[in-house]
Amino acid sequence: MEQFKLFEDGEHLLLPEHLMEYRPGFFGKMESERYLKFFLETVSWQQTKVMMYDKEVLTPRLCAWFGDRPIRQDDVRPPIPWTDELRAIKMKVEEHTGIIFNGVLLNYYRDGSDSVAWHSDKDTITGLKTEIASVSLGQPRNFDFRNKDHHRQQYSLELGNGSLLLMKGDLQKFWEHRIAKSAKPMKARINLTFRKVA
Numbered sequence: 001m002e003q004f005k006l007f008e009d010g011e012h013l014l015l016p017e018h019l020m021e022y023r024p025g026f027f028g029k030m031e032s033e034r035y036l037k038f039f040l041e042t043v044s045w046q047q048t049k050v051m052m053y054d055k056e057v058l059t060p061r062l063c064a065w066f067g068d069r070p071i072r073q074d075d076v077r078p079p080i081p082w083t084d085e086l087r088a089i090k091m092k093v094e095e096h097t098g099i100i101f102n103g104v105l106l107n108y109y110r111d112g113s114d115s116v117a118w119h120s121d122k123d124t125i126t127g128l129k130t131e132i133a134s135v136s137l138g139q140p141r142n143f144d145f146r147n148k149d150h151h152r153q154q155y156s157l158e159l160g161n162g163s164l165l166l167m168k169g170d171l172q173k174f175w176e177h178r179i180a181k182s183a184k185p186m187k188a189r190i191n192l193t194f195r196k197v198a
């Protein structure tokens, strides 16, 4: 079983480097705020419906998919074409990670009642491990992850304004992640997950 400590000295965050890399302040404060405002104002946000126990429910966040092709092969919605801003962010992320992405899913958490439930991300090109680069803008939110077979093995990492989290290796295979709802008041957060889709 995969095991690691997140806090060596109770203060400094330790992530298993073969699964995750975290860079706080990958984008500066001013730049991050500018991007947040820009995406809030210009993206045509969509709230998708999902089936839950035979009922149609709205996902508790807004999304938008930009890229070269649909997010899934069976998805009929055309991708939104890349914009200059997203291209600029993509380039910086690609330079830093050495990974080329072909799409980005934007998630907009309007307040503390927006969330994403436990899941892992599979979308990738067959045969490759899923690598996702996740840029966070605005309100810091806790990113929880837990072992798929041992749910009590759970960790939490606060994703700050302008941060970059690279998820890689076997993370999606053995771990799930979520952004839980928060009882504390929360302002807007936008998360950009750069992906490689077939």
Ligand SMILES: O=C(O)CCC(=O)C(=O)O
Pocket: 105, 107, 116, 121, 134, 143, 159, 177, 178, 179, 191, 193
């Ligand atoms: O908002 C986040 O940080 C995570 C989003 C996420 O897990 C996803 O889009 O698959």
Ligand SMILES: [Fe+2]
Pocket: 119, 120, 121, 177
């Ligand atoms: Fe995810």
